[in-house]
Amino acid sequence: MKKLIIFLCIMLLVLQNFAVAETLDSGQIVGESAILIDELTGQVLFEKDPDKKMYPASTTKILTALIILENHALDEVVTIDDKSPFIDGKRIYVIKDEKLTVEQLLYATLVESANDAAYALAVYHSGSVEAFCEVMNQRAKQVGAVNSNFTNPNGLHDNDHYSTARDLALIAQNAMQNETLRQMVQTKSYTIPETEKQDERNYLRNTNAFLGAKSNNKMNYKGERISIEYDIVDGIKTGYTPEAGNCLVSSAKIGNQRFISVVLRSNGDNSLYVDSRTLLDYGFENFVRHTFVSDGAFIQTVQLEGAGNITVNLVAQDNLTMMLNKTIDLSQIERLVYIDSDIKAPIAENQILGKVTYNYNNIELASTPIISEYAVSGDSLLAESEFSLIKKDENDAVDMGYYMGILFKLLISFIIYRAIITTYNLRKRKKRLQL
Structure with a gap:
């Protein structure tokens, strides 16, 4: 009996250790603010002060590039204005009246993280940086990034230029829907040929060590010394200023699952990449995408009140897809259908007539309204009444x-x-x- 008790205690400790392995504590992330989301649904899987106002540094350029790609063709020619050559920080040293394509300036912005290239694109789009920032703030709000304020297109420090981890994740989620941007942010190197103003080629290298631009970069991760390069990462943007610290927005994909992580102000020996990989691995190791029901899927048929044999089909209004912890037993998910009482004609097409919920251990995981698949008019009732005679x-x-x-x-x-x-x-x- 004593041996049995000892054995059970040992098993309890083992199970507790497994439970800890399935969670991620905010203390494991060095960054001051961080978030992990599912790219498809935007579902938050981990967060650490995600709404804290932070300086985004060059991760700002994600939004700049998205706006340019949504409004301009890659082969458009940009004539460099008189202010872009004098922008501080990392740059490709554009020259006044030099002609470069939108494509070349975008690669310079996203791969080399060139501040002068981002500035030139902003002026080209809106005529001035001030006007472009109005566009940036409007576009940010459209994707749900409501706690941000952008005062420049490149992320150079300004006390009034700020964002949050959550907002940057939403911006990145939308940006990664753009196929051209998705291709650019995973590019390791790019070459801008000579121009009429410069007789040397400009060789660009991606600042994101996850992409292997510097193959000798190493970091300590889970007790091992490994390469920072990570083959599942396909973007998206680094950032640094003294005030912002080290920042990184990352995207990684395995199969049909893609996660986006944001880590802000993670200062230390490669802690930025350790934090980001910790978040991404946590997503892939612990979550799986599950679709409860697709929009338009049949739920149930109901008979109309006082209408003889007249019925209406009820279907799901929304597609219900979310990431579930791999420990969840999918067979134990319970579907509950709630139908409005006294459903009578006339009924409009897509009229809400109830809801369907999916519960696990009496906890609601997801729900969506159920709607009529087609309309039922008063004439249908009259015809049914005549027919019933x-x-x-x-x-x-x-x-x-x-x-x-x-x-x-x-x-x-x-x-x-x-x-x-x-x-x-x-x-x-x-x-x-x-x-």
């Missing part, structure tokens, strides 16, 4: 015997009625004659 036999033909029986009964009832009336009238006449 016609009785058909087993061969779906009008049951003449049924109606002959009714006619016979009516005839007998009429004969009896006439006999009673006649008898009554005869007695009444006889009584009158006796008087």
Whole structure:
């Protein structure tokens, strides 16, 4: 008995260790602010102060590039303005009146993280940086990044230029939907040929060590000294200023699953990449995408109140897809359907008539309204009422015997009625004659 108790205690400790392995504590992330989301749904899988106002540094350029790609062709020619050559920080040293394509400037912005290239694109798009920043802030709000304010297109420090880990994740999520941007941010190197102003080629190298631009980069990760290069990473943007610290927005994909991580102000010996890989690995090791129901999928058929045989099909309004922890037993997920009471015609197409929920251990995981698949008008009820007066036999033909029986009964009832009336009238006449 004593041995059994000892064995059970050991097993309990083992199980507890497994449970810890399935979670990620914010203390394991050096970065001051961080988040991990599912790229498809935007579902948050981990967060550490995700709404804290932070300086985004060059991760700002994700939004700049997205706006340019949404509004300009790659082969458009940009004539460099008189201010871009004098922008501080990392640059490709553009020259006033030099002509470069939108494509070349975008690669310089996203691969080399050139501040002058981002500035030139902003001026080309809006005429001034101030006007472009209005576009940036409007576009950010459109994707749900409501806690950000951008005052320049490149991320050079400004006290009023800020964002959050959550906002940057939302911006990156939308940016990675753009195929051209997705290709650019995973490019390791790019060459801008000579121009009429410069007779030397400009060789660009990606600042993201995850992409292996510097193959000798190493980091300590989970007790091992490994290369920072990570073959599942396909973007997206680094950033650094003294005020912002080390920043990185990452994207990684395995099969049909893609995660986006954001780490801000992670200062230390390669802690930026350790933090980012810790988040990405946590996503792939612990979560799997599950679709509960697709939009338009049949849920149930209901009969309309007081409408004879008239029914309406109910379907799911939304596609319900989310990341679930791999420890969840999918067979134990319970579907519950709630139908509105007294459903009556007329019913419009796509009218909400209830909801369907999916629960696990009595906890709701997801839900969506259920709607009518088609419209049901008042005329349909009238037609059904008229139709219901016609009785058909087993061969779906009008049951003449049924109606002959009714006619016979009516005839007998009429004969009896006439006999009673006649008898009554005869007695009444006889009584009158006796008087």
